[in-house]
Structures are given as structure tokens and as C-alpha cells.
Amino acid sequence: MFQLGKTIVSEDIIEKDFVCNLSACKGACCVDGDAGAPLDKEEAKILKEIYPKVKPFLRKEGVAIIESKGTSITTVFDELETPLINGADCAYVIFDDKKTALCGIEEAYNQGEINWKKPVSCHLYPIRVKDYSEFSAVNYDKWEICDDACTLGTELQVPVYRFVKEALIRKFGEDWYMELESVAKEKFNK
Template structure:
């Protein structure tokens, strides 16, 4: 671990390789698991605002889940997350013609309907950020469904932090990312 500003960063984001391999995993991270995507407080307001423009991109099951649970949920622990369809798929998941899970929010963004790409936690994955009072912990989240992404990342020699560069800059800023790159050169 090392410190960058008000973050404590796992060395794994520099030392481990990762490149999403959607043709292999089919977007399993959006349909497996037992929780929705973590959300920041500001993102809940964005979801409320953009939902009418995202709705046409959603599957009927997603619309039903969102309209019964809300555009976001609050867990028993007070965490904010995207709602799930029957405790599995993220309610915002759609599928392409090859049955690959995609994000309806990101599709609305790609089509120019909205200016917000998707929740930052999704954009950052496989990095997870946990905010504490004095600092934020920046960790690599290892999950078996992403084994093919690890293999592809190793083949292409792309460390995690480079794979999620745009998302890290979105979350922490360009100066923070530039400092991260300086640290990475020392490894």
C-alpha cells in the first residue's frame, strides 16, 4: 500500500494486469453477485434526472425492477446501490445480439441521449474505492468471473491502473493520476 494525497492505494492496481474480455465473460460482473453497483450520493440525483432518457434503452424486467424499487436502493447498511432484477442482474443491464451484458445508461450516453457515462464504481471496475472519514482506500477487486480479463491483461501487458485510467481521472483528477504514474515507474 502507498499513499497518494487522501488515498491509500493497493500496489495490486500497478502490479496486476487487466483488460475486460467481454467476448469471454459476456459481462458477468453486471449479472452475477448479490448486490447492485455501488453509488455515490450525487449519482442518485443524476439517476433520478436521467431515468426518463435511459428508460427506452431498458429491458421490461429492468423497468419493472426500477419502477418498483426506485432508480437506486439503500441497503440495510445504508449503502446506495443500483436495484437488481430478482436478486441477480443489475436493473440497468441490457443484452446485445451476442447476449453480452451491457449498461443501458452507457448505451444512452453512447447514443448522445445523456451526458453521464455510468456510475463511477462501474467505470472503475475492477478497482473498488471505499471512502472513510480521513481517506479513501483504492483496491483491486479480484473476482473469478474476471479471470479471462486477467489473462488478456497479462497477454497485452496492461496494468489495472492503465486499463481504468479514464475512470481514475474521473474519480480523483488528472494530478492524482499523474502522481500514480510516477509511483508506478518505481515498481
């Protein structure tokens, strides 16, 4: 691990390779697991505001859960996240004609209906950020459903941090990302 400003960063994000391979995994990260996408308070507010524009893009099951539980929920650990359909699919998940899970929020964004892409935790995946009072921990989340993404990343020689560059800049800023690139270059030039 190394420190960048007020973040503690796992070396895995510069050492491991990753490129999402939706044709192989079918978007399993959005339908597997036991929790919704982590949100911060501002994102929960944004979801509430944009929901009327996102709703037409969602499946009826997602709309039903959102309208009964809310656009976001608070967990027993007092953390915000997206609600789930039957404890599995994110309520905002939609499927394309190949049964690949996609994000209804991102689809509304791509269609020009909203100007917010999706929760940053989704945009950052496979990186997970845990905020503490003094710093944020930036870690690589290894999950076997993403093995094909690791294989593709290795074939293409794309490290995790480069794959999620846009999201890292969105979360931490351009200067932070440039420092991260410097650390990565220094590490691999040794």
C-alpha cells in the same frame, strides 16, 4: 499499499494486469453477485434525473424493478446502489445479440441521449473504492469471473490502473493519476 493524497492505494492496481474480455465473460460482473453497483449521493440524484432518457434503452424487467423500487436503493448498511432484478442482474443491464451484458445507461450515453457515462464504480471496475472519513481505500477486486480479463491484460501488458485510467481521472483527477503513474514507474524501474 501506498498513500497518494487522501487515498490509500493497493499495489495490486499497478502490479496486476487487466483488460476486460467481454467476448469471454459476457459481462458477468453486471449479472452475478448479490449487490447492485455502489453509488454516491450525487450519482443517485443523477440517475433519478436521467432515468426518463435511459428508460427506452432498458429491458422491461429492469424498468419494472426501477419503477417499483426506485432508480437507486439504500441497503441495510445504509449504502446506495443500483437495484437488482431477482437478486442478480443490475436493473440497468441490457443484452446485445450475442447475449453479452451491457449497460443501458452507457448505451444512452453512447447514443448521445445523456452526458453521464455510468456510475463511477462500474467505470472503475476491477477497482473498488471505499470512502472513510479521513481517506479513501483504492483496491483491486479479484473475482474469478474476470480471469479471462487478467489473462488478456497479461498478454497485452496492461496494468489495472492503465486499463481504468479514464475512470481514475474521473474519480480522483488528472494530478492524482499522474502521481500514480510516477509511483508505478518508480516501482518498476527498481
